[in-house]
Amino acid sequence: MPIEVLLVEDSPGDVRLTQEAFRDANKAIHLHVAADGVEAMAFLRREGIHAQAPRPELILLDLNLPKMDGREVLAHIKEDSNLKTIPTVILTTSEAEVDIVKSYQLQANCYLTKPVQLDAFEALVKSINDFWLTKVKLPQQRQNG
Amino acid sequence: MNGIEVRDGHPQVLLVEDDPGDVRLTQEAFHQANPSVQLHVASDGVEAMAYLRQQAVQGTALRPDLILLDLNLPKMDGRQVLASIKEDAGLKTIPTIILTTSEAEADIAKGYLLQANCYLCKPVQLDAFEILIKSVSDLWLSNAKLSQKRLVE
Numbered sequence: 001m002p003i004e005v006l007l008v009e010d011s012p013g014d015v016r017l018t019q020e021a022f023r024d025a026n027k028a029i030h031l032h033v034a035a036d037g038v039e040a041m042a043f044l045r046r047e048g049i050h051a052q053a054p055r056p057e058l059i060l061l062d063l064n065l066p067k068m069d070g071r072e073v074l075a076h077i078k079e080d081s082n083l084k085t086i087p088t089v090i091l092t093t094s095e096a097e098v099d100i101v102k103s104y105q106l107q108a109n110c111y112l113t114k115p116v117q118l119d120a121f122e123a124l125v126k127s128i129n130d131f132w133l134t135k136v137k138l139p140q141q142r143q144n145g
Numbered sequence: 146m147n148g149i150e151v152r153d154g155h156p157q158v159l160l161v162e163d164d165p166g167d168v169r170l171t172q173e174a175f176h177q178a179n180p181s182v183q184l185h186v187a188s189d190g191v192e193a194m195a196y197l198r199q200q201a202v203q204g205t206a207l208r209p210d211l212i213l214l215d216l217n218l219p220k221m222d223g224r225q226v227l228a229s230i231k232e233d234a235g236l237k238t239i240p241t242i243i244l245t246t247s248e249a250e251a252d253i254a255k256g257y258l259l260q261a262n263c264y265l266c267k268p269v270q271l272d273a274f275e276i277l278i279k280s281v282s283d284l285w286l287s288n289a290k291l292s293q294k295r296l297v298e
Contacts, residue, residue: 036205040250045169063215084257084258085254107231109263110262110284110285111289124288135277136265137253137264137266140254
């Protein structure tokens, strides 16, 4: 069974590193990428070219994004009765207290900062896989019939 | 400032659990995983809310960084405790993890709907339980950024 994960990230370098780190951590993961907030919401709502998109079991969300920023994406996800149960983990470079508090207020499930060092980043992705995709009980896929 | 220093030194975890055996095992597992953790125990939902509200009012350094919440509890059950935490502006930013024996899909879905930060099942095997607590400690008390103790101005 593939594990569907949506990564919302505008930096191609960070996308590449995340893809490689997940491939090392867990071959079953299908990592889907949305490069801005508008595309992320289209993917989640299966609009336009994303009509066949799977429902992700986990969302990794950057905060600073073009078109629609991560805080808005998070608010939309958590206001949507169909999407709100998908665990949404903030993955950002920001260590600002205001971003941390705001994200938890908006019901982020967890807030993680991207380490600059490559090996630390790989270790973080491994721990995301180990915790969120292995230990945590995720809500079952809900297909709207 | 002081609160931050205290938090960095000794992560404060509130365990809401009515089974004395599970309390003991959790204490021992945290002690192995991260000896700096200070584990506070509330044995029912009413006691948990009283503890949380007292720490919030006093703005003390003992405000939990993380809450581990069982679902089936005397007096006030875990779902009610979770709803009360997530409806309270001063408490809602504390990550709250469901830690229960229930694997029922209805409980899992309800937990996430009530804004649980995540849902974990207690393994029956002791070594699996210790591994789970270690990974909670690693992810939540080492990797994750938690909101500071002070209330948002």
